[in-house]
Amino acid sequence: MTGPTLQLRGVHKAYGDNAVLRGVSLDIDEHEVVALIGPSGCGKSTLLRCIDLLEPIDAGTIVFDDDDISWPGFDVNSARRNIGIVFQSFNLFPHRSVMDNITLAPRKVLGAGRSDAEAQAMELLNRFGLADKAGDYPDRLSGGQQQRVAIVRALAMQPKIMLFDEITSALDPELVGEVLNVIRGLKEGGMTMVLATHEMAFAREIATRVAFLDGGEVAELGPPEQVLSQPQQERTRRFLRRVTEAGRL
Amino acid sequence: MTTTSDAVPVYDPARLQAISARRRRNTAVSAVSTVLVLGALVLLVVTSPGWPAVRESFFNGFYARDVLPNILAGLRLTVILFVTAEPVILVVALFLAVVRGLSAPIFTPLRYLAIAYADVVRGIPTILLILMFGFGIPALNLQGLPDSPLFWAWFALVVSYSAYVSEVLRAGLESVHPSQRAAARALGLNQYQSLRYVVVPQAVRRVTPPLLNDFIALQKDTALIAVIGAGIEMTRAAQIYAFDAFNYTPFVVAACFYILLTVPLSRWADWMAARQRRRSAAAGGVL
Numbered sequence: 001m002t003g004p005t006l007q008l009r010g011v012h013k014a015y016g017d018n019a020v021l022r023g024v025s026l027d028i029d030e031h032e033v034v035a036l037i038g039p040s041g042c043g044k045s046t047l048l049r050c051i052d053l054l055e056p057i058d059a060g061t062i063v064f065d066d067d068d069i070s071w072p073g074f075d076v077n078s079a080r081r082n083i084g085i086v087f088q089s090f091n092l093f094p095h096r097s098v099m100d101n102i103t104l105a106p107r108k109v110l111g112a113g114r115s116d117a118e119a120q121a122m123e124l125l126n127r128f129g130l131a132d133k134a135g136d137y138p139d140r141l142s143g144g145q146q147q148r149v150a151i152v153r154a155l156a157m158q159p160k161i162m163l164f165d166e167i168t169s170a171l172d173p174e175l176v177g178e179v180l181n182v183i184r185g186l187k188e189g190g191m192t193m194v195l196a197t198h199e200m201a202f203a204r205e206i207a208t209r210v211a212f213l214d215g216g217e218v219a220e221l222g223p224p225e226q227v228l229s230q231p232q233q234e235r236t237r238r239f240l241r242r243v244t245e246a247g248r249l
Numbered sequence: 250m251t252t253t254s255d256a257v258p259v260y261d262p263a264r265l266q267a268i269s270a271r272r273r274r275n276t277a278v279s280a281v282s283t284v285l286v287l288g289a290l291v292l293l294v295v296t297s298p299g300w301p302a303v304r305e306s307f308f309n310g311f312y313a314r315d316v317l318p319n320i321l322a323g324l325r326l327t328v329i330l331f332v333t334a335e336p337v338i339l340v341v342a343l344f345l346a347v348v349r350g351l352s353a354p355i356f357t358p359l360r361y362l363a364i365a366y367a368d369v370v371r372g373i374p375t376i377l378l379i380l381m382f383g384f385g386i387p388a389l390n391l392q393g394l395p396d397s398p399l400f401w402a403w404f405a406l407v408v409s410y411s412a413y414v415s416e417v418l419r420a421g422l423e424s425v426h427p428s429q430r431a432a433a434r435a436l437g438l439n440q441y442q443s444l445r446y447v448v449v450p451q452a453v454r455r456v457t458p459p460l461l462n463d464f465i466a467l468q469k470d471t472a473l474i475a476v477i478g479a480g481i482e483m484t485r486a487a488q489i490y491a492f493d494a495f496n497y498t499p500f501v502v503a504a505c506f507y508i509l510l511t512v513p514l515s516r517w518a519d520w521m522a523a524r525q526r527r528r529s530a531a532a533g534g535v536l
């Protein structure tokens with residue numbers, strides 16, 4: 001491995017006439033935690049979905065560990081094996097128990113045996129305080145528990161990088177903390193992460209760098225103290241002002 | 250919850266007694282009213298002027314006993330036809346439904362074929378399909394193909410019901426939110442695995458009640474095979490007998506057996522539908 005783990009170069013993505021991403025460039029090194037902030041609709045979710053190849057990009061390149069995974073025809077399944085993504089709405093499989101949600105991909109994609117996969121899943125569930133939920137179905141869990149299971153499910157594939165798309169915004173306020181704690185734990189473990197978030201305080205605490213996405217590109221990028229406290233750009237200041245005003249209401 | 254005073258329910262015996270008295274009264278009221286209504290209906294029918302003639306040709310005890318062995322033999326065939334057709338229909342219909350949802354360019358011709366199949370077949374009355382296949386194909390004397398009209402009539406039922414059932418399954422597949430597929434693909438499952446382990450199981454669960462309704466209809470439509478005179482299936486047995494004796498009691502006997510077959514399935518379908526509603530209410534709908 002030579003360069004950064006993940007390298008975005010001039011990524012463009014449009015839905016019809018709506019040009020959402022207009023040349024996003026960003027390098028993410030191993031063990032980095034990049035917080036993606038920006039107004040609603042600026043393309044945070046779209047960017048994460050493009051990185052995981054859930055959406056094809058129109059122009060630019062996405063290089064992961066020296067492979068251009070965005071090249072048409074690149075084996076998307078093998079690329080996704082190294083990338084884990086967790087969505088705002090959990091998206092657990094409602095017809096499968098927590099244990100089966102977690103072991104499905106390791107067994108079917110990596111070819112792990114049932115007992116190995118379950119042992120690994122139990123270890124992860126233990127680590128995140130969910131061991132007693134292994135046999136439950138998702139509809140029996142609280143939102144916070146569901147989201148933690150979704151994170152465990154992604155981790156079970158042993159990805160090299162994790163993408164989080166506003167994973168706390170569908171949660172009741174008192175459940176946010178338990179999910180953020182999981183992210184803190186992952187950072188201690190050295191996981192490379194990109195997280196789209198509206199929680200500025202959390203971004204400040206956890207991120208090694210903050211990227212402000214606006215107008216389809218990375219408008220400002222830097223350490224959290226700089227981007228969140230002394231932004232260079234007028235539009236970043238405007239956005240942060242709106243966020244703090246909304247917070248006071 | 251840390252308060253203790255209200256945690257343990259305190260049962261008031263008088264209240265419990267009042268509740269069970271009320272329950273007993275409700276049961277009594279519904280029993281009495283059911284008997285009254287049924288009694289009135291029976292009375293109305295048997296006192297009407299045409300009743301003796303109707304009883305003679307539709308509810309004749311002698312003919313009923315006489316035809317019973319034939320009908321029972323037919324019952325066996327009906328069940329065999331139904332039980333063998335059902336799994337084949339499910340497989341074919343699932344294949345059709347999945348093919349219609351494939352977007353890759355290589356599947357374009359298959360997708361159009363599946364659409365054409367569903368449209369054409371659903372446009373043809375099942376009885377015409379049975380006549381065409383049951384009489385037509387055996388008459389061709391084709392090498393290597395079975396020449397039994399019964400087989401081809403069975404085949405016509407499979408063709409017809411596959412089209413209907415595939416529409417039900419397709420609705421089920423479309424009702425699974427795209428985010429479920431996205432989650433499966435994001436975990437590295439390929440398109441086939443996402444369908445097999447994530448989308449199809451949820452789709453089938455959701456459409457189980459309408460699927461059961463289709464199978465109730467199929468059970469009854471095995472009677473259509475009688476029109477080509479194949480085998481000794483239930484309606485056919487009744488038909489032969491009725492036309493010999495100018496008495497329609499055999500039809501009534503056959504009808505009773507069909508009811509005996511379909512009512513349990515109907516109750517089961519209702520029970521499944523109710524359970525489904527309870528479940529999705531408990532889950533707070535879908536996310």
Ligand SMILES: Nc1ncnc2c1ncn2[C@@H]1O[C@H](COP(=O)(O)OP(=O)(O)OP(=O)(O)O)[C@@H](O)[C@H]1O
Nearest residue numbers: 015018020038039040041042043044045046047166
């Ligand atoms: N599948 C899609 N089809 C068409 N347009 C889409 C699709 N997904 C997103 N968009 C559009 O792309 C733009 C960016 O959406 P995106 O969800 O990426 O924003 P976001 O930054 O994640 O917003 P939020 O903070 O509200 O989650 C929006 O204008 C949205 O309407």
Ligand SMILES: [Mg+2]
Nearest residue numbers: 044045046166
């Ligand atoms: Mg979003």
